[in-house]
Amino acid sequence: MSVAYFPGCSLHGMASEYDRSARLVCRHLGIELKEIEDWSCCGATAAHSLDHLLAVSLSARNLAIAEQMNLNQVTAPCAGCYNRLKTASYEIRNSEAIAAEVEKIIGAPAPVYSEVTNMVQLIIENVGIEAVAEKVRKPLSNMKVACYYGCLLTRPAKVTGFDDPEQPESLDRLMQSLGLETVNWSHKAECCGGGFAASETSIVVDLGGQVLEAARQAGAEAVVVACPMCQTNLDTRQEAIEKVRGVKYSLPIIYFTQLLGLAFGYSVSQLGLNKLLTSPLTLLKAKGLI
Amino acid sequence: MPATQLSTDFHKTMKLDNVNTSLQEEIKLECGVDIELCMECGKCSGGCSNAHIFDFTPRKVVQLVKIGDEETLLKMDALSTCVSCHLCVDRCPSQIDIPRIIDYLREKAHKQGIEPTRKNVQLFNKLMLDYVQKNGRVAETHLMVRFNFKTGQYFKDAEMGRKMFFKGKLKPFPSKVKRIEQVRLLFRDVPARREG
Incomplete structure (x- = not known):
């Protein structure tokens, strides 16, 4: 099957290992990702905080290109991009006035056919948990992870229509199919501070700190994420969080696609596992996984 | 803007005297968000990621819209510190889209050249x-x-x-x-x- 792929700015920048592992894993599972030609930024928090119509139009332009490529299913690995694309699609479908405005602004028909999915959803709905489990060559046993969904993968529920916004389970089930043990914890869908990493760093240190502390208390040895913002905040600010809280967490923050790839038999460098700041390599060696 | 400066007459100003409904109507028209559906349960503020640093919690924001205190809303620190995590709208029994209200107010404050607190x-x-x-x-x-x-x-x-x-x-x-x-x-x- 072919799916329109929206990598987003982060996956072309700091999160290139997420891009690389996502492409490898999808190919392995028989999903052909076709990058949206000449895609542009979804607008992120910056656009929706400053101009509503600009935010919707920036995302709509990308969906319209996907429709021109005859691809109605669109996937975005970044939870932030996924949320913006999905919101644009929701607004266009639910308001004729917005659809008309967007059409004028982007100079193309409003993309009403696009079905936007996040990448966890894409794999679960199009491949299935059992089929993923069958592909496992190296079970990731004896390792306890906390699956962290953050805000934007499931919320707002009326827009995403994906999983449970309070106690989501999809990523847990996907990781369990690789042999991982997933912990029950309180902060699965709490916020890491999102786009405030540079502008109000204290918010990320505060909210991200609560997430890391909850993962530690639940006995997790690593945190699994499906968002480059969550990954960057929890990874690059972990040292600052440790200083403020006086606790050494040393929790690797790993993309779920990297763990899928590892279980399918791909190497550390193919998956970019060596690119994470808080290195997962010691943990993975201790578990006999690399 | 520090919360203390705005909330001297807080309890008095939050009362439903002299209500000006124009902002409430404007938000209903422009954003499609109807705050009449608010049942005052406070679950939005209970869930809010940043309630502990907000000058006005989501529940208070809704109340300020209701009484039409636009000046306070456009100057509040919460416009700068809301992380748009959408916990408030998902916990709201009436699904009131408070993040949409916040974005609308941000855009309006910016349009009017009001200096953000951060x-x-x-x-x-x-x-x-x-x-x-x-x-x-x-x-x-x-x-x-x-x-x-x-x-x-x-x-x-x-x-x-x-x-x-x-x-x-x-x-x-x-x-x-x-x-x-x-x-x-x-x-x-x-x-x-x-x-x-």
Whole structure:
């Protein structure tokens, strides 16, 4: 099957290992990702905080290109991009006035056919948990992870229509199919501070700190994420969080696609596992996984 | 704006005397959000990620809309510190889209030239949109450096930057959109919308 792929700015920048592992894993599972030609930024928090119509139009332009490529299913690995694309699609479908405005602004028909999915959803709905489990060559046993969904993968529920916004389970089930043990914890869908990493760093240190502390208390040895913002905040600010809280967490923050790839038999460098700041390599060696 | 300055007559001003319904009607019309559905349960504030640092929690924001206190709303610190996590709307039994109200108020405050309480948040957002308008995409490395220089924080993330450089996470050459004129078209009416 072919799916329109929206990598987003982060996956072309700091999160290139997420891009690389996502492409490898999808190919392995028989999903052909076709990058949206000449895609542009979804607008992120910056656009929706400053101009509503600009935010919707920036995302709509990308969906319209996907429709021109005859691809109605669109996937975005970044939870932030996924949320913006999905919101644009929701607004266009639910308001004729917005659809008309967007059409004028982007100079193309409003993309009403696009079905936007996040990448966890894409794999679960199009491949299935059992089929993923069958592909496992190296079970990731004896390792306890906390699956962290953050805000934007499931919320707002009326827009995403994906999983449970309070106690989501999809990523847990996907990781369990690789042999991982997933912990029950309180902060699965709490916020890491999102786009405030540079502008109000204290918010990320505060909210991200609560997430890391909850993962530690639940006995997790690593945190699994499906968002480059969550990954960057929890990874690059972990040292600052440790200083403020006086606790050494040393929790690797790993993309779920990297763990899928590892279980399918791909190497550390193919998956970019060596690119994470808080290195997962010691943990993975201790578990006999690399 | 510190909360203490705004809330001297807090309990008095939150009462439903002299209600001006124009803002409530405006929000219903412009955003499709009907705060009449609020049942005053407070679950929005109970869930809010940043309630502990807000001057006005989501429940109070809804109440301020109800009494029409636009001046307080457009100047409040919560406009700068809301992380748009959508916990409030998902916990609301009536699904009142408070993040949409916050975005609407942000846009309105910006239009009216009201100084945000945390200038760095708005500066970061503007610099980011500059990159989108110029290249169609955001170059994270460039954005971070430009933001830190503009705010005089030359060494703020130097140590983190050094580590990221050695992990190959910093990209000197930004990724760009080829048909950039298409993206710039999306921005063409933005100044007009900002001027109202």
